[in-house]
Amino acid sequence: MARAVAEELARRGNALDLAGRDLEDMERTAADLAIRYEVQARAISFDALDLKSHISFAQKVLTESGPTLEGVILLFGTMTDQKEAEQDFHQAEMMIAANYTGAASILGYFANAFEARNSGVIVGVSSVAGDRGRQSNYIYGSAKGALSLYLQGLRNRLFHSGVRVITVKPGFVDTAMTYGLKLPPIVAPPGRVARDICKAIDGRADVIYTPFFWRYIMLIIQHIPEFVFKRLKL
Numbered sequence: 001m002a003r004a005v006a007e008e009l010a011r012r013g014n015a016l017d018l019a020g021r022d023l024e025d026m027e028r029t030a031a032d033l034a035i036r037y038e039v040q041a042r043a044i045s046f047d048a049l050d051l052k053s054h055i056s057f058a059q060k061v062l063t064e065s066g067p068t069l070e071g072v073i074l075l076f077g078t079m080t081d082q083k084e085a086e087q088d089f090h091q092a093e094m095m096i097a098a099n100y101t102g103a104a105s106i107l108g109y110f111a112n113a114f115e116a117r118n119s120g121v122i123v124g125v126s127s128v129a130g131d132r133g134r135q136s137n138y139i140y141g142s143a144k145g146a147l148s149l150y151l152q153g154l155r156n157r158l159f160h161s162g163v164r165v166i167t168v169k170p171g172f173v174d175t176a177m178t179y180g181l182k183l184p185p186i187v188a189p190p191g192r193v194a195r196d197i198c199k200a201i202d203g204r205a206d207v208i209y210t211p212f213f214w215r216y217i218m219l220i221i222q223h224i225p226e227f228v229f230k231r232l233k234l
Contacts, residue, residue, distance in 0.1 A: 001125070001175050002075040003029055004190035008198050010037040015068070017061055019046035020076070048076050048102030049094070058109035071121030071201070072110045074103055079140045079177050092139045099143035104150050111154055114163045121201060122158075124151040125168045128209065131218045134234045155206055166200050167207045168193075171214040186213075 006016055010033040018026045018041065026043030034041045046057055062069065078098045085092040107122060114120030129137055130144030148167055155165035172178060172187045188211050196210035209215040224232070 001170070001173055001190045001193055004194035005073060005075060005197055006033060006041075007037075008191070008194040010039045010041065012198065013037070013039060014070075015040035017042055017044055017065065017069075019044045019057070019061075021045070021047050046106075048098050048106065051102065051105045054102075054106045055109060058106065058113070062110075062113050067117070069120070071123065072107070073123040073125070073197070074107055075123075075125045076103070077125070077127075077144075077177070079137070082137050082139060085139045095140055096143045096146075099140065100146045100150070103147050107150075107154065111158060111163070111165075115158055115161045118162045121164045121166065122151075122154070123166045123168060123197060123201065125170065125197070126151065128169050128171050128214050128218050131169070132222050132229075135230075136234060166205070168197055168200065169207065169209045169214065169218075171209070171211065171217070186211075 002018075002020070006018055006029065009016060016030070016033065016039065018030050020026045020043075023043055023045045026045075030041040030043045033039060044057070044061065047053060076098070078095060080091050080095050085095060103124065107124065110120070111122060114122065124147060126148040127141070127144040129141035130146070130148045131141075133141055133145075148169070151165055151167045155167070158165055170188070170193050172183050173193055174187050174189055178187070193210045196208060196212075200208045209218065221229075221234075
């Protein structure tokens with residue numbers, strides 16, 4: 001999904017800093033985008049779980065990009081097997097750390113910088129899984145739910161300084177994270193989600209579901225009474 005978003009932004013002529021753990025993969029993607037779309041693109045090493053490194057990473061990006069840095073898109077996460085995480089809290093801890101703690105840590109640095117200059121856009125990709133706890137993935141969902149709340153609060157805080165914070169809630173997307181899972185026949189291609197994210201940046205919405213119909217699916221799921229919901233195999 002991250003690669004699809006980067007490609008969509010490059011197609012629009014945006015210069016990009018691509019950050020991730022696999023630096024070689026980031027460098028290949030950056031080189032490809034630079035050649036195909038004639039934009040500036042570079043790769044930077046980043047590990048969401050290495051919280052101590054976040055401040056130096058943020059300082060590097062902010063120093064080298066300066067005022068040309070228009071926004072940050074947080075697009076990382078991990079989902080391990082729910083049953084295994086139920087039996088081994090270390091796996092649950094890693095899932096929570098990657099999907100929430102790491103996200104809140106790195107976004108905090110950029111939020112402070114954008115607030116100080118009164119401009120910028122922060123896009124956080126959460127998940128529909130965070131809208132209601134389901135027995136099949138409540139550990140992953142709880143981390144994404146926490147991220148959604150964090151983004152909501154951050155949006156309220158930064159509104160007064162002119163900084164936008166957008167929450168993106170994808171449904172099922174055809175990515176490496178969902179490979180091999182039994183999914184319903186409404187799986188979206190990454191390109192569809194990428195286009196929706198870029199439209200959200202251009203628009204005014206605070207929260208988007210992608211594809212759009214997930215807003216209505218989750219509206220129904222959120223309103224199922226608890227005494228009924230706990231009997232469902234969801």
